[in-house]
Amino acid sequence: MSKRASFQHSRRPSLSRVRGAVVAAGLGASMVLGVGAAFAAAGAPGSVSLISSGAAESVAQQAAAQSKAAKTAKAAKAKAKAERVAAKKAAAKKAAGWRTPVSRYELSASFGNDGARWSHKHSGQDFAVPVGTKVEAAHGGTVVKAGPNGGGDGPAYGKAVVISHGNGTYSQYAHLSQIHVHIGQTVKAGQKIALSGNTGNSSGPHLHFEIRNTPHYGSAVNPVSFLHKKGVLV
Incomplete structure (x- = not known):
C-alpha cells in the first residue's frame, strides 16, 4: 500500500467522526431551534391569550369592586336622604305639636291646690323660673289677650297673654x-311671646300657665293632664 493510500485510509475515521459531530451538532441545533420555534409558536399567541385572560380577570374584579362601591355609596346617600326627610318631618311635627311654655323649670304650685294666695283653688300650673326667662307659645294659634291686669282677667295675674288654638282650646301665660x-297676632308653637316675671299676685318669680275652654278666667282644666294627653312630658 502506498503512503498516499495509507494516509487517505487513516483520514477516513477522522472524517467520519467529524461528519458525525457535524451531523450531531446540526441535529442538536435543529432540535434547539425547533424547541425555540415551538416556544415561539406556543408562546406568542398562547402567552397573549394567557395575559389577556389575566388582565380580563383583573378588570372584571376591579369593575365588580367599583360596582359594589357605587352601590354602597348610593345606598348610603339614599339612607342619608331618608334620615334628612325623617328629621324634617319630625321637626315639622314637633313645631306643629304641643310643648311646655318654658324649657328649663321646676314645678311649683299645681292645678287645684288650695292656699291663702288664691280666692279659689289654683287654676293652673306654676313653672318656677328666673325673671326674664323666655316664654314660648305652647301651641300655634292667635293671640286674643295681651297686656297688664291679666289681659283683662284681673290684676292678680299681672301681665298676661291668652292664645286661642281653635276647637275651644286656649292657653294663658301670666305674671x-x-x-x-x-x-290678633298669629304665633307658632315654640315662638317667643314674652319673658317671665313676678307681676301681679305672685309669691316669687315664676310662670303661671293655664289651659282653658274659653279665653276667660274660670274655664281652666288641668294643664299637666292636658299636655300629657298631647304626648308632652312635664
Whole structure:
C-alpha cells in the first residue's frame, strides 16, 4: 500500500467522526431551534391569550369592586336622604305639636291646690323660673289677650297673654315681666311671646300657665293632664 493510500485510509475515521459531530451538532441545533420555534409558536399567541385572560380577570374584579362601591355609596346617600326627610318631618311635627311654655323649670304650685294666695283653688300650673326667662307659645294659634291686669282677667295675674288654638282650646301665660306679642297676632308653637316675671299676685318669680275652654278666667282644666294627653312630658 502506498503512503498516499495509507494516509487517505487513516483520514477516513477522522472524517467520519467529524461528519458525525457535524451531523450531531446540526441535529442538536435543529432540535434547539425547533424547541425555540415551538416556544415561539406556543408562546406568542398562547402567552397573549394567557395575559389577556389575566388582565380580563383583573378588570372584571376591579369593575365588580367599583360596582359594589357605587352601590354602597348610593345606598348610603339614599339612607342619608331618608334620615334628612325623617328629621324634617319630625321637626315639622314637633313645631306643629304641643310643648311646655318654658324649657328649663321646676314645678311649683299645681292645678287645684288650695292656699291663702288664691280666692279659689289654683287654676293652673306654676313653672318656677328666673325673671326674664323666655316664654314660648305652647301651641300655634292667635293671640286674643295681651297686656297688664291679666289681659283683662284681673290684676292678680299681672301681665298676661291668652292664645286661642281653635276647637275651644286656649292657653294663658301670666305674671310676665315683658310681653312681645299683640292681640290678633298669629304665633307658632315654640315662638317667643314674652319673658317671665313676678307681676301681679305672685309669691316669687315664676310662670303661671293655664289651659282653658274659653279665653276667660274660670274655664281652666288641668294643664299637666292636658299636655300629657298631647304626648308632652312635664
